[in-house]
Amino acid sequence: MDRRSRRRRPRRHHHRGRGLLALLAALLLPLAALTALTGPAAAPAHAAGAVTATFTAENNGSWWRGIYVIRNGTTAALSGWTLEFDLPAGVTISSHYNGEATVTGSHVTVRNAHYNGTVAAGGSTEPYSYWFVASGPITPPTRCTVNGGKCDGSPDVPPGAPGTPHATAVTTRTVTLDWTPATAGDHPVTGFDVLSNGAVVATATSTSATVTGLAPATSYSLTVRAKDARGNLGPESPPLAVTTVDPASDPEPPTAPGGLRSTGVTSSSVSLAWNPAGDNKGVVAYDVYKDGALARTVPGTTTSVTVSGLGPANPYTFTVRARDAADNASPPSNALTVTTADLATGRHLKVGYFAQWGIYGRQYFVKNLDTSGAAASLDVVNYAFENIDPVNLTCLAGVTKGVSTDPQDPDQGTGAGDADADYARPFSAAQSVDGVADDGWGKLRGNLNQLKKLKAKHPNLKVVVSLGGWTYSKYFSDVAATEASRQKFVRSCIDVWIKGNLPVYNGAGGEGVAAGIFDGIDLDWEWAGSPDGHPGNHYSTQDKANNAALVAEFRKQLDELGGEHRLLTAFTPADPVKIGQGWDLAKTGRALDYFMVQGYDFHGAGSDNSWEPNRAGHQANLYTDAQDPYGFHFSVDESVKPYLAAGIDPRKITIGIPFYGRGWQGVADGGAAGEWQSATGAAPGQFAEEAGVRGYSNLLAMVPGMTVHHDEQSGATYGYTGPGGQWWSFDDPWSIARKTDYLKAKGLLGVFIWEMSGDTTNGTLMNALRTGLG
Incomplete structure (x- = not known):
């Protein structure tokens, strides 16, 4: 039975105790020498009904300590907190305690540590409150929030009212508006609601919006209000009275846009341009269609657009229609089919699997991807x-x-x-x-x-x-x-x-x-x-x-x-x-952005000898081996053919490269140095519970007396220790060179690797891939 799959192995789990490192660090501070300072923007000691954060500072001469005490003024226990604040100019933080902090520019976000996230009703984070070591002027941070609310517990100041909206385009069923922005309150303005008779009819993140679904020849009163990052709503703007167009006033449609063309292509977008359409009263919009479905609408003053959200190496057919204020649509433009770029944009993609459990028996860490040079190539x-x-x-x-x-x-x-x-x-x-x-x-x-x-x-x-x-x-x-x-x-x-x-x-x-x-x-x-x-x-x-x-x-x-x-x-x-x-x-x-077509495990004994224990054979040969005795002859080339035959773009196909070998023991002499000869079972593996499998580096080091052979006809590498000994099938720089030549000749996207820990510490196989793919 052919299994052709990677096997996932048991992991050994190690748990380490976690001490209160923050507390130990705190004890090292010369607290007796500190002078307490309460910043001018410090919160009141407690705000009933709210979660608050009180800031104090302690001066130590060359550095100072900033402390935030979280207090729970609500009637329910707090199950976690997030503190945010901005550092004043000239202040830098060198370390944080009793919280997990992220600093982006001058903005600091702190999430509770696992031991101080629960704050009882009426309680506080003392004695394990968050604190930091800072240098620069001893000045309280600004824009402090805790769980999104102001640190002093006072209510938010909402944004102001936007200016009176102005209609920039009116059709039979739509009104496009713009307005002057609203002033911010305590939090940045993040969006706007457009309302008609108190009901929200459109939303926007900028100072313009199009209201759709309106009735023709009907009057509407429209207002706009701002909303901030906390969801606070400001007052409505003065109203705009507008009447939609009567379609009977203009029965003549625009002419078709002409000269639809592509001006740029990426792996996820296509940029288009066209010649303007004509209309007796003016074009108000262009509707861009992708594969027959509306993809984008742009104002009638615009004759270009970028359609994004596309997939790589995919063909898309575009047309454009012009539309006037009476919603008369023009005939479609010329149809244009554009194929997006592939993900590697002319290069070859290199994908590597990192095994989650490799940190145990393999002692292979994410760090090794960096130190081996693999991360720079992948x-x-x-x-x-x-x-x-x-x-x-x-x-x-x-x-x-x-x-x-x-x-x-x-x-x-x-x-x-x-x-x-x-x-x-x-x-x-x-x-x-x-x-x-x-x-x-x-x-x-x-x-x-x-x-x-x-x-x-x-x-x-x-x-x-x-x-x-x-x-x-x-x-x-x-x-x-x-x-x-x-x-x-x-x-x-x-x-x-x-x-x-x-x-x-x-x-x-x-x-x-x-x-x-x-x-x-x-x-x-x-x-x-x-x-x-x-x-x-x-x-x-x-x-x-x-x-x-x-x-x-x-x-x-x-x-x-x-x-x-x-x-x-x-x-x-x-x-x-x-x-x-x-x-x-x-x-x-x-x-799919690309297929990863399995290029290995064509043959193997399996760790439990339930697969093909009685005959050695190639696990990752490039071409069919004429000596292969099995009924169906597996190879990388035979694996790729069904995908190409189904019309899959070659630049969506990657082929698998094994960074490990599969082996048998008790392999009889004969054939070409044991090739396809009888065996007594899986060879000893790199790990006791995983017979018949060794990483490439381990295989070279731990199978003594193995002679490496290269099968020119099948493009396969194998090693043999002699009659009755071990026989291993694996990839090496020689076979990788032939596979990279093959995929370049076929125009394929690239390769993927199972899995990265098998390579040598200096990246022998990864270097071969980099060399072969150019």
Whole structure:
């Protein structure tokens, strides 16, 4: 049986005690020498019915200490607090205690430590209140808020009224307005409401808006009010009286816009321009259509637009219609088909999987991606893997439960996860990307904090979260089964991994804690519609259609977030049978940014000798080996063909490169140095529980007497220790060079790697990829 999949292994969990480091640091301060100063903007001692923050300062000569005491004046216990303030000019902070602080310019945001977040009704954070060490003038911070409210507990001052709105365009069913901005109160103005007879009919984030859905030849009275970052509403502006156009007053439509052309293309946008249309009374708007659906509307004075939110390497067909004030639409312009750029924009994409559990037995940390030089070469890091909640059928996070040691256990991965490795485990300075240890009480620790640091050091690097994998794919069929279950699952995954709302675990986690770490989602469903996945996996004949619908739902919800394009990728099978069972390539190809076509595990013994223990064979050959005795001859080339045949753009295809080898023992002599010869089972592995698998670096170091061979015909590398010995199939710089030549000749997008810990410390395989891809 061909399994062609990565196996997820049990992890060893280590928990470390977390002392009150802040308290110990506080005891080191010479408090007797400090002189207390209360800043002129300090809050009253207590404000009944409110949560407040009182500021005091203590002078120590060369430095001073700023202290914020959070007080709970409400009648219910406070379960967490967030303090924000701006530093005065010339003030810098060198360290923070009893809270997790983020400093952006002069703005400071502090979230409670795990031990001082609960404040009883009428209580305070004393004696463990947040404080900082500062230099510069001893001046109280400004614009202080606690949990969004003013630190002194006084009510917010709302924004003022905008100026009288002015109609810039009126049609039969719309009115476009602009107005002068409102003055801010205590918080910045973030938007505006347009009202008609007290009901909100439009909203805007700028000082203009278009009211739609109006009745023709009807009078309306419109006002505008401002709202601030806290949701406070200001008074309404003076009213504007306006009457929509009577369509009978102008039955003549505009002429068609001409010369529609593309002026710029990126991987997620297309810029268009056209020649103006003519009209007897004037064009008020141009409607831009993408694949027959309205995509954008621009004012009639504009003859260009950028349509964003598109996917890479996808063709889109555009037309433009002009519209006059009577809502007469012109004939369409010429149709223009434009294909967006691919994600690598002419280069070749390099994607590397980082195994969540590699920090244990492998002792491979996010830091190693940096020190080996890999992070500087990679475009995307896939963080693998996250699981599906077996009860709620949502993205699972916030649990630490290991997988069963029995690979045939149908519940091997049910409910398993590693919140400790993800975001609760404190890393030492030696294990940290920037050489700074986790403080032990921060809301974000573990691998995710290290990925955040890695991205800061390599700003062009993207990170995506991989869902599923061999052991965590059991419930994909269930979450994909209905429209409601798909929407719920996707919404939960975006909430946890994209918005970063991590469940609280061992003092870590919380709302928005991991926001900005992941740039997208990778789907590793192994395998949709197939009985050949992990024992116990749920599957159905409806999986193929449901899988396509699940991909579409991910694309839809990711796009609805707005802002920068979020990646959506998938690890997909090499086996044409599995493609047929689970993948509608035509439907999923447009929504996915790229396919990661499995290029390894074509043959292997498996850790439990349940796969192909009795015959050695290539696990990642580029071309079909003429000596291959199996009925279907797997190869990278044969894996790519079904995708190209289905019309998938080559610049949406990446091929898998293994940074590990698969091996057999008791391999008989014969053939070409043991190639395809009989074996007695899996060779000893890098780890006792993982027979038949060794990382590339470990393989070279720990299999003595192995002679390396290169099969020119199949483009495969293998090693043999001699008759009755071990036989290993793996990639090395020689085979990688042939694969990179192949993908360049085919015009493919690039490669992905399973997984990064297998390389040597100086990045032998990564360097070969970089050299081969140019």
